[in-house]
Structures are given as structure tokens and as C-alpha cells.
Amino acid sequence: MVTGAKPRAAVLTALPEEYEAVRSHLVRLEKRPHRLGTVVEVGESPGCPWPVAIAEFGEGGRTAAALTERIVTWLEPEVLFFTGIAGGLKEDLALGDVVVAAKVHAYGGGKQAPDGLLARPESWPAAHALEQAARSALRQGESHWVGRVPVGPPAPDGAAKPPRVHFKPLASGDVLLNSSDCALRDQLHRTYNDAVAIEMESAGFAHAAHLAGCPSLAVRGISDRADGSKYDTDGRGYRERAAAHAAAAVMAVIAELARFRTTTEHSPAAATASSRTPSDVQVADALEDFTDMAGLEFRRNVLAMLRDRLALTHPLGIPEQTMARDHLMLIARGLRQSREPSAAHRALYGVMADLRPNDRALVRLHDVLGL
Known part of the structure; x- marks a missing residue:
């Protein structure tokens, strides 16, 4: 992995054993601190071309929501996962089984009325592309992904089966x-009867990912029955086993996504699309996303750097305009009409990367230019 490589997937966890279960699949790990103190590691999984970021936040939905939003705006991953353990609510779930959340219910909302609590449900479905990748990677009868579970202590009784x-x-x-006998369990049975497991972070995670427009998926391993037996099952090793199964499933899904997208990115259709020259309007729109482009001096600096990068001995021949939009249209047209438009576009991207390397606008410019 190239130092400083941008992660294409981020896997979030709440507990140390959940984090370590994911971390065990990665090599060449690199720590990255956020300016406000959040720390992630970025590594690669053998056989998967995508850099993957991992983070541990601690328990609770509010923390998950706040730090999910931070991860999205900071690292800008293409996909997000939350993985860890959960308590099973249905008898047909075995300890160690994996639940891929088709949707996440936030069960806490409601109105307390004289006749009891009136639920006000809020739910978030899984991102379709991620759920489909999970169905493909984890299909029953294809248990190869279980081989991703790292070798460790002997499994608890009954957990050795895939x-x-x-x-x-x-x-x-x-x-x-x-x-097994409390108001919350009754509420879940009455109002969220389709839920097969319960945990503490995925509602905050899913809500934040939804607001940020980032595809997300929660994947959990069943560590207990949520019925009073938790400390017994934890003591028998199911907590670590469930975390390992969920982590293995997530890494298999990421590998599947990487295969899908690598195939698509290298298809003839993609090659044809990338060879098309973008329109002047598209390039101007992308440049306008850089807020500093509103200033004439900044645009002059861009053009000077562009000339140097192209090793030109003559001016670019792009007339100045005080109106930013008009000037950006002239810049886009000048690059398109140059002798080598693709080289000019690569140079433009390089200049903007030097000036604003962490700007979200850089991602859009990269896509518009077909680089």
C-alpha cells in the first residue's frame, strides 16, 4: 500500500475485540490521527486492492453517529461498515451466526401516552449495492469466507460449525x-417483531451515513441471547467468536466489492467513457467547487502553475475575466482546444492537488476529467 493512500472502505467498531477481529485481516497498517484526536489505521487485506480504514469508537449510538460523520468528511470512503457483536432475539439464530442488517430500526423513539408508549419507529435500509455484494460473497453453500476467521483458541461448544x-x-x-422478561423485550416483540438481533451503535451509524450520502452496511455476530445469559456465553468465548465471524464476513464483502468495481472500472465501456473529453461546462462546474476560484489572484496562480507544469515557453493564451464563471469557462475551453487535451487535464488536476490536496472538490474534478 502506498503511504497516505486514500481508503476506499472504512470499517467501524465499538469494542476492542471487535476492532482486533477486523485488524487481524490487514497488513502494512498505518496510523492516521485526525486533528481533533480520532485515530484510525489504514491497511490492506491480502488479495484485495482496496486500502481499508478501521476505527474503534466505544459504545453507544450518539458516539457512533458523531464519529461516523467525522470519518466520512475526513477520509471520504466509498463505503462504510459497522461490525461487532449483538444479542440474538430469535430462537433460529445460533450463537456465532452472522446478521447482515437488511435494515436498522432505532427503537428508542416514541410518545409516552396515558395508555402506554406509542412507538414512533425510524429505520434505515441497507445500501442495495452493499447488500447485493454481501449476498454474493456470503451465499449459503459458499463457506470459503469462513476461512478468513483467524486461527485462534478452540471454538466454544457448538461454534465450530460454519x-x-x-x-x-x-x-x-x-x-x-x-x-428475557422486561418492558423493552415486550416493546421489541410488539413493534419491531422482524428484528432478529439487538445492539447499541448501528442506528447512530446508519443515520449519520444516510445524512452524509455514504453507502453503509451493519454486520453483526451473535454472541448471546439477550436473555440474562450474556455473562455465561461471554465466559465461554462466544463474544470473541462472534466478533471474528462478523469481521470475516465484512472483509469478504469488501473483497467482493473490490472485484465488482475493478471489473467495471476496466470494462470496455468504462475505457470508452474515460476517453471522452469532458465538456467545458463540466470542467467549469468542477473548478467552481473550489471556493478559492472566486478570486482572480488565485486563478492567476493556477494558470501560472499550469504553464510551469506543462513546461510551456509561451503564455497559455487564456484571456482574463473578472467574473469567475466566465474565466473558468475560458480556462476549460483553452485546455480542451490545446494540442494535447488529456495532458492539459492531467496537469490541471496536478495543480489543484498541490493547492488543495484534501478538498472534496478534488474528487469531483478527478471524475469529471476521467483520470
């Missing part, structure tokens, strides 16, 4: 459920 994968809803809220 885990089954369930594409079902999760219930999520800031309560650790460990009782």
Missing part, C-alpha cells in the same frame, strides 16, 4: 438488553 448468515433487520438503541 456460521449461518441471516439477512434480517437489527434493532438498535442505547440499552444493553440482557433479560
Whole structure:
């Protein structure tokens, strides 16, 4: 992995054993601190071309929401995952099974009325492309992905069999459920009866990812029954086993996504599309996303750097305009009409990368120029 490579996927966790389960799949790890203190590691999984970022946030939906938003705006991954353990709510789930959240229910909302709590459900479906990749990678009968579970201590009784994968809803809220007879369990049965497992972070994660427009998927391993037996099952090793199964599933899905997208990116259609010269309007729109482009002096600096990068001995021949939009249209036209438009576009991208290397606008410019 190239130092400083941009992660294409980010995997978020709440607990140390969840983090370590994901980390065990990665090599050549590189720590990256955010200016506000959040720390991630970026590494690569053998056989998968995508750099992957991993983070551990601690428990709770509010923390998950706040730091999910930070990861999206900071690292700008293409896809997001939250993985870890969960309590099973249905008898047909075995300890160690994996739940891929077809949707995430936030069960905490409601109105307390004289006749009881009136639920006000809020739910977020899984991103279609991620769910489809998960169905492809984790299809029943194709248990090769279980081989991604790292070798470790002997599995607890009954957990040595390959885990089954369930594409079902999760219930999520800031309560650790460990009782078979309580108001919350009754509420889940009445109002969120399709939920097969319960945990604490995925609602905040899914909400933040949805608001940020980033495709997301929650994947959980069943570590207990949420019925009072949690400490017994934890003591028998199911907590670590469930975290390992969920992490293995996530890494298999990321590998599947990388295969899908690599094939698409190198298809004849993609090659044809990338060879097309973008329109002047598209290039001007992309440049306008750089807020400093509103200033004439900044645009002059861009043109000077562009000339140097192209090793020209003569002016670019692009007339100045005080109106930013008019000037950007002239710049786009001048580059398109140059002797080698593709070289001019690569030079433009290089100049903007030097000036604003962390700007989200740089990603759009890269895509518009077909680089």
C-alpha cells in the first residue's frame, strides 16, 4: 500500500475485540490521527486492492453517529461498515451466526401516552449495492469466507460449525438488553417483531451515513441471547467468536466489492467513457467547487502553475475575466482546444492537488476529467 493512500472502505467498531477481529485481516497498517484526536489505521487485506480504514469508537449510538460523520468528511470512503457483536432475539439464530442488517430500526423513539408508549419507529435500509455484494460473497453453500476467521483458541461448544448468515433487520438503541422478561423485550416483540438481533451503535451509524450520502452496511455476530445469559456465553468465548465471524464476513464483502468495481472500472465501456473529453461546462462546474476560484489572484496562480507544469515557453493564451464563471469557462475551453487535451487535464488536476490536496472538490474534478 502506498503511504497516505486514500481508503476506499472504512470499517467501524465499538469494542476492542471487535476492532482486533477486523485488524487481524490487514497488513502494512498505518496510523492516521485526525486533528481533533480520532485515530484510525489504514491497511490492506491480502488479495484485495482496496486500502481499508478501521476505527474503534466505544459504545453507544450518539458516539457512533458523531464519529461516523467525522470519518466520512475526513477520509471520504466509498463505503462504510459497522461490525461487532449483538444479542440474538430469535430462537433460529445460533450463537456465532452472522446478521447482515437488511435494515436498522432505532427503537428508542416514541410518545409516552396515558395508555402506554406509542412507538414512533425510524429505520434505515441497507445500501442495495452493499447488500447485493454481501449476498454474493456470503451465499449459503459458499463457506470459503469462513476461512478468513483467524486461527485462534478452540471454538466454544457448538461454534465450530460454519456460521449461518441471516439477512434480517437489527434493532438498535442505547440499552444493553440482557433479560428475557422486561418492558423493552415486550416493546421489541410488539413493534419491531422482524428484528432478529439487538445492539447499541448501528442506528447512530446508519443515520449519520444516510445524512452524509455514504453507502453503509451493519454486520453483526451473535454472541448471546439477550436473555440474562450474556455473562455465561461471554465466559465461554462466544463474544470473541462472534466478533471474528462478523469481521470475516465484512472483509469478504469488501473483497467482493473490490472485484465488482475493478471489473467495471476496466470494462470496455468504462475505457470508452474515460476517453471522452469532458465538456467545458463540466470542467467549469468542477473548478467552481473550489471556493478559492472566486478570486482572480488565485486563478492567476493556477494558470501560472499550469504553464510551469506543462513546461510551456509561451503564455497559455487564456484571456482574463473578472467574473469567475466566465474565466473558468475560458480556462476549460483553452485546455480542451490545446494540442494535447488529456495532458492539459492531467496537469490541471496536478495543480489543484498541490493547492488543495484534501478538498472534496478534488474528487469531483478527478471524475469529471476521467483520470
